[in-house]
Amino acid sequence: MQRRDFLTLSALGGGAVFASGLAGCATRAADAMSGSAAAYDDFYFVQLSDTHWGFQGPPNPDAGGTLRKAVAAVNALDKPPEFIVFTGDLTHTTDDPSERRRRLGEFKSIVADLKVKTVRFMPGEHDASLDRGAAYKEFFGETNYTFDHKGVHFIVIDNVSDPGAKIGDEQLAWLKDDLAKRDKSAPIVVFTHRPLFDLAPKWDWATRDGAQAIELLMPYQNVTVFYGHIHQEHHQMTGHIAHHSAKSLIFALPAPNSQPARTPLPWDPAQPYKGLGWREIEAEKKGTSFDLHEFPVVRA
Amino acid sequence: MKSTPLDRRGALRAGFAATAAAAAGLVVLRAAPAFAQSTASSAGPRVIKMTAHRFAYEPAEVPLKVGEKVVVEINSLDFVHGMNIPDLKTRLDLVPGRITKLELQPMQPGDIEFVCDNFCGDGHETMHGKFVVSA
Numbered sequence: 001m002q003r004r005d006f007l008t009l010s011a012l013g014g015g016a017v018f019a020s021g022l023a024g025c026a027t028r029a030a031d032a033m034s035g036s037a038a039a040y041d042d043f044y045f046v047q048l049s050d051t052h053w054g055f056q057g058p059p060n061p062d063a064g065g066t067l068r069k070a071v072a073a074v075n076a077l078d079k080p081p082e083f084i085v086f087t088g089d090l091t092h093t094t095d096d097p098s099e100r101r102r103r104l105g106e107f108k109s110i111v112a113d114l115k116v117k118t119v120r121f122m123p124g125e126h127d128a129s130l131d132r133g134a135a136y137k138e139f140f141g142e143t144n145y146t147f148d149h150k151g152v153h154f155i156v157i158d159n160v161s162d163p164g165a166k167i168g169d170e171q172l173a174w175l176k177d178d179l180a181k182r183d184k185s186a187p188i189v190v191f192t193h194r195p196l197f198d199l200a201p202k203w204d205w206a207t208r209d210g211a212q213a214i215e216l217l218m219p220y221q222n223v224t225v226f227y228g229h230i231h232q233e234h235h236q237m238t239g240h241i242a243h244h245s246a247k248s249l250i251f252a253l254p255a256p257n258s259q260p261a262r263t264p265l266p267w268d269p270a271q272p273y274k275g276l277g278w279r280e281i282e283a284e285k286k287g288t289s290f291d292l293h294e295f296p297v298v299r300a
Numbered sequence: 301m302k303s304t305p306l307d308r309r310g311a312l313r314a315g316f317a318a319t320a321a322a323a324a325g326l327v328v329l330r331a332a333p334a335f336a337q338s339t340a341s342s343a344g345p346r347v348i349k350m351t352a353h354r355f356a357y358e359p360a361e362v363p364l365k366v367g368e369k370v371v372v373e374i375n376s377l378d379f380v381h382g383m384n385i386p387d388l389k390t391r392l393d394l395v396p397g398r399i400t401k402l403e404l405q406p407m408q409p410g411d412i413e414f415v416c417d418n419f420c421g422d423g424h425e426t427m428h429g430k431f432v433v434s435a
Binding site for chain 1: 419
Protein backbone atom coordinates (compact mmCIF):
# COMPACT_ATOMS: atom_id res chain seq x y z
CA MET A 1 0.00 0.00 0.00
CA GLN A 2 1.28 3.41 -0.86
CA ARG A 3 1.54 5.99 1.83
CA ARG A 4 -1.18 8.08 0.20
CA ASP A 5 -3.57 5.15 0.27
CA PHE A 6 -2.80 4.47 3.88
CA LEU A 7 -3.57 8.02 4.94
CA THR A 8 -6.75 8.17 2.92
CA LEU A 9 -7.98 4.86 4.27
CA SER A 10 -7.23 6.12 7.75
CA ALA A 11 -9.59 8.96 7.02
CA LEU A 12 -12.28 6.60 5.85
CA GLY A 13 -11.82 4.61 9.04
CA GLY A 14 -12.48 7.59 11.25
CA GLY A 15 -8.94 8.89 11.59
CA ALA A 16 -8.24 12.56 11.69
CA VAL A 17 -7.29 13.50 8.17
CA PHE A 18 -8.04 16.93 6.84
CA ALA A 19 -7.61 17.64 3.16
CA SER A 20 -6.48 21.20 2.65
CA GLY A 21 -8.87 23.10 0.45
CA LEU A 22 -11.50 20.44 1.08
CA ALA A 23 -12.53 20.03 -2.52
CA GLY A 24 -10.11 17.22 -3.27
CA CYS A 25 -10.93 15.09 -0.26
CA ALA A 26 -13.82 13.12 -1.71
CA THR A 27 -11.93 12.51 -4.93
CA ARG A 28 -8.97 11.06 -3.14
CA ALA A 29 -11.16 8.86 -0.99
CA ALA A 30 -12.92 7.57 -4.07
CA ASP A 31 -9.57 6.84 -5.71
CA ALA A 32 -8.47 4.82 -2.74
CA MET A 33 -11.65 2.79 -2.58
CA SER A 34 -11.50 1.96 -6.28
CA GLY A 35 -7.81 1.16 -6.12
CA SER A 36 -7.13 3.59 -8.90
CA ALA A 37 -4.58 5.74 -7.13
CA ALA A 38 -1.93 6.95 -9.50
CA ALA A 39 1.75 6.46 -8.91
CA TYR A 40 2.77 8.61 -6.00
CA ASP A 41 6.06 10.38 -5.69
CA ASP A 42 5.17 13.39 -3.57
CA PHE A 43 6.44 13.94 -0.07
CA TYR A 44 5.36 14.57 3.47
CA PHE A 45 6.66 16.54 6.38
CA VAL A 46 5.82 16.84 10.07
CA GLN A 47 4.63 19.94 11.92
CA LEU A 48 5.14 20.30 15.65
CA SER A 49 4.20 23.46 17.48
CA ASP A 50 4.02 25.33 20.74
CA THR A 51 6.24 23.09 22.84
CA HIS A 52 6.74 25.86 25.44
CA TRP A 53 9.83 24.24 26.90
CA GLY A 54 10.24 25.60 30.43
CA PHE A 55 6.54 25.83 31.21
CA GLN A 56 5.49 24.46 34.55
CA GLY A 57 1.96 24.25 35.85
CA PRO A 58 -1.16 22.17 36.37
CA PRO A 59 -2.25 22.23 32.70
CA ASN A 60 0.56 19.77 32.01
CA PRO A 61 2.05 17.78 34.90
CA ASP A 62 4.36 16.09 32.38
CA ALA A 63 5.73 19.33 30.96
CA GLY A 64 9.24 17.93 31.13
CA GLY A 65 8.33 14.77 29.29
CA THR A 66 5.81 15.67 26.61
CA LEU A 67 8.27 17.02 24.07
CA ARG A 68 10.51 13.99 24.45
CA LYS A 69 7.50 11.72 23.91
CA ALA A 70 6.63 13.58 20.73
CA VAL A 71 10.22 13.27 19.49
CA ALA A 72 10.06 9.53 20.16
CA ALA A 73 6.73 9.27 18.33
CA VAL A 74 8.10 11.03 15.25
CA ASN A 75 11.20 8.86 15.34
CA ALA A 76 8.97 5.77 15.39
CA LEU A 77 7.29 6.59 12.07
CA ASP A 78 7.72 3.77 9.58
CA LYS A 79 8.71 6.13 6.82
CA PRO A 80 10.51 9.21 8.06
CA PRO A 81 9.29 12.62 6.93
CA GLU A 82 11.48 14.54 4.55
CA PHE A 83 11.68 17.38 7.00
CA ILE A 84 10.19 18.62 10.25
CA VAL A 85 9.00 22.11 11.10
CA PHE A 86 8.41 23.68 14.50
CA THR A 87 5.98 26.60 14.17
CA GLY A 88 7.07 28.64 17.15
CA ASP A 89 6.82 28.98 20.91
CA LEU A 90 9.65 26.52 21.23
CA THR A 91 10.12 27.80 24.77
CA HIS A 92 7.93 29.39 27.39
CA THR A 93 8.79 33.01 27.94
CA THR A 94 10.84 34.34 30.80
CA ASP A 95 12.07 37.80 31.78
CA ASP A 96 15.52 36.42 32.53
CA PRO A 97 17.75 36.50 29.41
CA SER A 98 20.03 33.77 30.73
CA GLU A 99 17.08 31.54 31.55
CA ARG A 100 15.67 32.18 28.07
CA ARG A 101 18.93 30.98 26.58
CA ARG A 102 19.01 27.99 28.88
CA ARG A 103 15.54 26.99 27.73
CA LEU A 104 16.39 27.49 24.06
CA GLY A 105 19.52 25.39 24.53
CA GLU A 106 17.65 22.60 26.27
CA PHE A 107 14.98 22.59 23.61
CA LYS A 108 17.61 22.41 20.88
CA SER A 109 19.33 19.54 22.66
CA ILE A 110 16.11 17.55 23.00
CA VAL A 111 15.06 17.93 19.37
CA ALA A 112 18.56 17.00 18.26
CA ASP A 113 17.39 13.47 19.03
CA LEU A 114 15.07 13.59 16.02
CA LYS A 115 16.34 11.11 13.47
CA VAL A 116 15.35 13.41 10.63
CA LYS A 117 18.04 16.03 10.53
CA THR A 118 16.37 18.58 8.28
CA VAL A 119 14.45 20.56 10.88
CA ARG A 120 13.09 24.05 10.30
CA PHE A 121 12.41 26.45 13.14
CA MET A 122 10.70 29.75 13.69
CA PRO A 123 10.00 31.70 16.84
CA GLY A 124 6.79 32.35 18.68
CA GLU A 125 6.13 35.38 20.81
CA HIS A 126 7.25 33.45 23.88
CA ASP A 127 10.67 32.93 22.29
CA ALA A 128 11.23 36.29 20.70
CA SER A 129 8.93 39.15 21.66
CA LEU A 130 10.70 40.32 24.81
CA ASP A 131 14.11 40.70 23.15
CA ARG A 132 13.02 41.05 19.51
CA GLY A 133 14.44 37.66 18.68
CA ALA A 134 17.99 38.25 19.90
CA ALA A 135 18.38 35.05 21.91
CA TYR A 136 16.44 32.99 19.39
CA LYS A 137 18.78 34.04 16.59
CA GLU A 138 21.80 32.91 18.60
CA PHE A 139 20.44 29.38 18.55
CA PHE A 140 18.42 29.09 15.36
CA GLY A 141 19.44 31.89 13.01
CA GLU A 142 17.18 34.19 11.08
CA THR A 143 13.52 34.42 11.98
CA ASN A 144 12.27 34.78 8.40
CA TYR A 145 13.61 32.89 5.43
CA THR A 146 12.63 30.76 2.46
CA PHE A 147 13.54 27.34 1.21
CA ASP A 148 12.46 25.05 -1.58
CA HIS A 149 11.64 21.38 -1.50
CA LYS A 150 10.60 19.27 -4.48
CA GLY A 151 9.17 22.20 -6.35
CA VAL A 152 7.32 23.74 -3.42
CA HIS A 153 8.40 27.18 -2.24
CA PHE A 154 8.28 27.58 1.53
CA ILE A 155 8.21 31.01 3.17
CA VAL A 156 8.74 31.49 6.89
CA ILE A 157 7.19 34.75 8.11
CA ASP A 158 8.09 36.20 11.50
CA ASN A 159 5.07 37.85 13.11
CA VAL A 160 6.32 37.67 16.69
CA SER A 161 9.68 39.39 17.08
CA ASP A 162 7.80 42.67 17.15
CA PRO A 163 5.92 42.51 20.46
CA GLY A 164 3.01 44.19 18.72
CA ALA A 165 2.53 41.13 16.51
CA LYS A 166 3.55 42.94 13.37
CA ILE A 167 5.34 41.56 10.36
CA GLY A 168 6.63 45.03 9.68
CA ASP A 169 7.24 47.04 6.53
CA GLU A 170 10.74 45.68 5.96
CA GLN A 171 9.66 42.05 6.06
CA LEU A 172 6.59 42.76 3.96
CA ALA A 173 8.87 44.29 1.33
CA TRP A 174 11.04 41.18 1.51
CA LEU A 175 7.94 39.02 1.06
CA LYS A 176 6.82 41.09 -1.90
CA ASP A 177 10.23 40.76 -3.55
CA ASP A 178 10.32 37.03 -2.99
CA LEU A 179 6.83 36.51 -4.38
CA ALA A 180 7.65 38.59 -7.43
CA LYS A 181 10.07 35.86 -8.48
CA ARG A 182 7.32 33.19 -8.45
CA ASP A 183 4.92 32.12 -11.11
CA LYS A 184 1.31 32.80 -10.13
CA SER A 185 0.63 29.06 -10.22
CA ALA A 186 3.68 28.10 -8.14
CA PRO A 187 2.96 25.95 -5.07
CA ILE A 188 3.67 28.11 -2.04
CA VAL A 189 3.54 27.16 1.63
CA VAL A 190 3.76 29.78 4.36
CA PHE A 191 4.85 28.92 7.87
CA THR A 192 4.16 31.42 10.60
CA HIS A 193 3.36 31.43 14.28
CA ARG A 194 0.33 33.65 14.68
CA PRO A 195 -2.67 33.49 12.40
CA LEU A 196 -2.26 35.95 9.57
CA PHE A 197 -5.97 36.68 9.62
CA ASP A 198 -8.13 38.05 12.44
CA LEU A 199 -9.11 34.77 14.03
CA ALA A 200 -9.95 36.18 17.46
CA PRO A 201 -8.61 39.69 18.10
CA LYS A 202 -10.25 39.75 21.54
CA TRP A 203 -7.85 36.96 22.45
CA ASP A 204 -4.93 38.54 20.62
CA TRP A 205 -5.14 35.77 18.02
CA ALA A 206 -4.22 37.86 15.03
CA THR A 207 -1.34 39.57 13.25
CA ARG A 208 -1.67 43.32 13.25
CA ASP A 209 -0.56 43.72 9.65
CA GLY A 210 -1.39 40.18 8.57
CA ALA A 211 -3.93 41.44 6.06
CA GLN A 212 -1.07 43.01 4.10
CA ALA A 213 0.70 39.65 3.86
CA ILE A 214 -2.51 37.96 2.72
CA GLU A 215 -3.00 40.67 0.14
CA LEU A 216 0.48 39.99 -1.24
CA LEU A 217 -0.22 36.24 -1.32
CA MET A 218 -3.68 36.50 -2.83
CA PRO A 219 -2.61 36.71 -6.51
CA TYR A 220 -0.94 33.32 -6.18
CA GLN A 221 -3.20 30.41 -6.95
CA ASN A 222 -1.69 27.72 -4.71
CA VAL A 223 -0.94 29.08 -1.26
CA THR A 224 -1.35 27.20 2.00
CA VAL A 225 -0.53 28.55 5.46
CA PHE A 226 0.43 26.46 8.47
CA TYR A 227 0.70 28.13 11.84
CA GLY A 228 0.59 27.56 15.61
CA HIS A 229 -0.13 29.90 18.53
CA ILE A 230 -3.69 28.83 19.31
CA HIS A 231 -2.89 25.33 20.62
CA GLN A 232 -5.56 23.52 18.65
CA GLU A 233 -6.48 22.46 15.17
CA HIS A 234 -8.28 25.13 13.23
CA HIS A 235 -8.95 25.41 9.51
CA GLN A 236 -10.07 28.53 7.74
CA MET A 237 -10.04 29.95 4.27
CA THR A 238 -9.30 33.54 3.30
CA GLY A 239 -10.41 33.51 -0.29
CA HIS A 240 -8.62 30.57 -1.89
CA ILE A 241 -5.87 30.47 0.77
CA ALA A 242 -6.20 27.74 3.39
CA HIS A 243 -4.91 28.38 6.92
CA HIS A 244 -4.28 25.41 9.23
CA SER A 245 -3.27 25.76 12.88
CA ALA A 246 -1.61 22.94 14.77
CA LYS A 247 -2.11 21.44 18.19
CA SER A 248 0.33 22.25 20.96
CA LEU A 249 2.70 19.95 22.80
CA ILE A 250 2.17 21.56 26.21
CA PHE A 251 -1.50 22.41 26.84
CA ALA A 252 -4.66 22.89 24.81
CA LEU A 253 -6.56 26.15 24.59
CA PRO A 254 -10.31 26.64 24.19
CA ALA A 255 -11.99 27.22 20.86
CA PRO A 256 -11.74 30.84 19.67
CA ASN A 257 -14.04 33.19 21.61
CA SER A 258 -15.78 30.23 23.28
CA GLN A 259 -15.31 31.65 26.78
CA PRO A 260 -14.31 34.96 28.35
CA ALA A 261 -10.58 34.24 28.57
CA ARG A 262 -8.12 32.07 26.73
CA THR A 263 -7.12 30.02 29.75
CA PRO A 264 -5.52 26.61 29.22
CA LEU A 265 -7.84 23.64 29.25
CA PRO A 266 -7.31 21.58 32.39
CA TRP A 267 -5.26 18.41 32.31
CA ASP A 268 -7.50 15.36 32.36
CA PRO A 269 -5.87 12.54 34.40
CA ALA A 270 -8.25 10.08 32.76
CA GLN A 271 -7.04 11.16 29.32
CA PRO A 272 -3.46 12.41 29.65
CA TYR A 273 -2.23 14.57 26.76
CA LYS A 274 -5.78 15.06 25.52
CA GLY A 275 -5.87 17.85 22.97
CA LEU A 276 -2.12 17.73 22.39
CA GLY A 277 -0.41 16.36 19.33
CA TRP A 278 1.39 16.89 16.06
CA ARG A 279 0.64 16.30 12.44
CA GLU A 280 1.86 14.89 9.21
CA ILE A 281 1.35 17.02 6.12
CA GLU A 282 1.41 15.18 2.86
CA ALA A 283 1.98 17.25 -0.25
CA GLU A 284 0.07 16.05 -3.27
CA LYS A 285 -0.30 17.19 -6.84
CA LYS A 286 3.13 18.78 -6.77
CA GLY A 287 2.39 20.71 -3.61
CA THR A 288 -0.90 22.26 -4.65
CA SER A 289 -2.94 20.28 -2.13
CA PHE A 290 -2.20 18.77 1.24
CA ASP A 291 -3.52 15.95 3.38
CA LEU A 292 -3.23 16.56 7.10
CA HIS A 293 -3.03 13.65 9.48
CA GLU A 294 -3.21 14.32 13.20
CA PHE A 295 -1.30 12.27 15.75
CA PRO A 296 -1.55 12.23 19.55
CA VAL A 297 1.50 12.60 21.77
CA VAL A 298 1.19 9.00 22.87
CA ARG A 299 -0.57 6.39 20.83
CA ALA A 300 -3.22 4.35 22.63
CA MET B 301 -3.76 50.77 11.81
CA LYS B 302 -0.34 52.10 12.69
CA SER B 303 0.63 51.61 16.27
CA THR B 304 2.98 54.47 16.83
CA PRO B 305 2.06 56.09 20.11
CA LEU B 306 1.59 59.62 18.81
CA ASP B 307 -0.11 58.90 15.55
CA ARG B 308 -2.76 61.57 15.09
CA ARG B 309 -3.95 59.97 11.89
CA GLY B 310 -4.53 56.81 13.93
CA ALA B 311 -6.68 58.77 16.34
CA LEU B 312 -8.72 60.17 13.49
CA ARG B 313 -9.14 56.76 11.98
CA ALA B 314 -10.19 55.38 15.34
CA GLY B 315 -12.90 57.98 15.61
CA PHE B 316 -14.12 57.16 12.13
CA ALA B 317 -14.13 53.45 12.80
CA ALA B 318 -16.07 53.86 16.00
CA THR B 319 -18.63 56.01 14.24
CA ALA B 320 -18.93 53.31 11.62
CA ALA B 321 -19.38 50.77 14.38
CA ALA B 322 -22.20 52.82 15.85
CA ALA B 323 -23.83 53.09 12.46
CA ALA B 324 -23.71 49.31 12.28
CA GLY B 325 -25.67 49.07 15.52
CA LEU B 326 -22.75 48.43 17.83
CA VAL B 327 -22.39 49.83 21.27
CA VAL B 328 -20.21 52.88 21.22
CA LEU B 329 -20.83 56.08 19.38
CA ARG B 330 -17.39 57.61 19.51
CA ALA B 331 -13.94 56.64 20.62
CA ALA B 332 -11.05 58.99 20.14
CA PRO B 333 -7.71 58.17 21.67
CA ALA B 334 -6.05 61.44 22.49
CA PHE B 335 -2.54 62.24 23.55
CA ALA B 336 -2.74 65.99 23.88
CA GLN B 337 -3.55 67.74 27.10
CA SER B 338 -6.79 66.79 28.71
CA THR B 339 -9.83 68.80 27.77
CA ALA B 340 -11.85 67.31 30.57
CA SER B 341 -13.02 69.72 33.24
CA SER B 342 -15.53 69.74 36.03
CA ALA B 343 -18.16 70.60 33.44
CA GLY B 344 -16.86 68.13 30.91
CA PRO B 345 -16.95 64.38 30.61
CA ARG B 346 -16.41 62.21 33.64
CA VAL B 347 -12.79 61.16 33.93
CA ILE B 348 -12.03 57.53 34.72
CA LYS B 349 -8.49 56.72 35.73
CA MET B 350 -7.05 53.35 34.87
CA THR B 351 -3.62 51.78 35.27
CA ALA B 352 -2.03 49.12 33.12
CA HIS B 353 0.74 46.92 34.43
CA ARG B 354 1.99 43.43 33.99
CA PHE B 355 -0.44 41.65 33.67
CA ALA B 356 -3.66 43.48 34.35
CA TYR B 357 -5.68 46.60 33.84
CA GLU B 358 -6.99 48.18 37.01
CA PRO B 359 -9.87 48.33 37.16
CA ALA B 360 -10.40 45.45 34.77
CA GLU B 361 -14.10 46.15 34.61
CA VAL B 362 -15.19 49.72 34.06
CA PRO B 363 -18.90 50.50 34.53
CA LEU B 364 -20.36 53.03 32.12
CA LYS B 365 -23.82 54.45 31.53
CA VAL B 366 -25.55 54.64 28.19
CA GLY B 367 -25.23 58.13 26.78
CA GLU B 368 -22.63 59.34 29.25
CA LYS B 369 -19.49 60.87 27.82
CA VAL B 370 -16.37 59.75 29.64
CA VAL B 371 -12.63 60.13 29.23
CA VAL B 372 -10.61 57.12 30.28
CA GLU B 373 -7.10 58.13 31.34
CA ILE B 374 -4.73 55.21 31.26
CA ASN B 375 -1.36 55.21 32.96
CA SER B 376 0.98 52.35 32.09
CA LEU B 377 3.40 51.59 34.89
CA ASP B 378 5.95 49.24 33.43
CA PHE B 379 5.69 48.44 29.69
CA VAL B 380 4.28 49.70 26.43
CA HIS B 381 1.16 47.66 26.89
CA GLY B 382 -1.44 47.62 24.19
CA MET B 383 -5.13 48.23 24.49
CA ASN B 384 -6.99 46.72 21.61
CA ILE B 385 -10.76 47.23 21.48
CA PRO B 386 -11.80 45.09 18.53
CA ASP B 387 -15.48 46.07 18.67
CA LEU B 388 -14.44 49.68 18.07
CA LYS B 389 -11.68 48.83 15.61
CA THR B 390 -9.45 50.89 17.83
CA ARG B 391 -6.17 50.20 19.55
CA LEU B 392 -3.74 52.20 21.64
CA ASP B 393 -0.16 51.90 22.78
CA LEU B 394 0.09 52.73 26.45
CA VAL B 395 3.50 54.30 26.90
CA PRO B 396 4.83 54.56 30.45
CA GLY B 397 5.25 58.13 31.56
CA ARG B 398 2.33 59.38 29.49
CA ILE B 399 -1.36 59.48 30.15
CA THR B 400 -3.21 57.97 27.21
CA LYS B 401 -6.80 59.13 26.85
CA LEU B 402 -9.79 57.41 25.37
CA GLU B 403 -13.08 59.23 24.89
CA LEU B 404 -16.18 57.11 24.95
CA GLN B 405 -19.91 57.68 24.77
CA PRO B 406 -21.69 54.35 24.79
CA MET B 407 -25.12 54.36 23.21
CA GLN B 408 -26.24 50.83 24.00
CA PRO B 409 -25.88 48.54 27.01
CA GLY B 410 -23.45 45.67 26.79
CA ASP B 411 -19.82 44.75 27.23
CA ILE B 412 -16.95 46.27 25.27
CA GLU B 413 -13.91 44.07 25.72
CA PHE B 414 -10.30 45.16 25.50
CA VAL B 415 -7.06 43.20 25.51
CA CYS B 416 -3.34 43.85 25.67
CA ASP B 417 -1.97 43.20 22.20
CA ASN B 418 1.69 43.93 22.91
CA PHE B 419 3.24 40.75 24.26
CA CYS B 420 4.42 41.70 27.73
CA GLY B 421 5.59 38.45 29.32
CA ASP B 422 4.45 35.36 31.16
CA GLY B 423 0.95 36.44 32.04
CA HIS B 424 0.22 38.50 28.94
CA GLU B 425 -2.66 36.18 28.14
CA THR B 426 -4.47 37.24 31.30
CA MET B 427 -4.31 40.95 30.57
CA HIS B 428 -7.75 41.94 29.42
CA GLY B 429 -10.79 43.79 30.65
CA LYS B 430 -14.10 45.31 29.60
CA PHE B 431 -16.30 48.33 29.77
CA VAL B 432 -19.65 47.27 31.18
CA VAL B 433 -22.33 49.57 29.81
CA SER B 434 -25.66 49.68 31.62
CA ALA B 435 -28.87 51.49 30.76
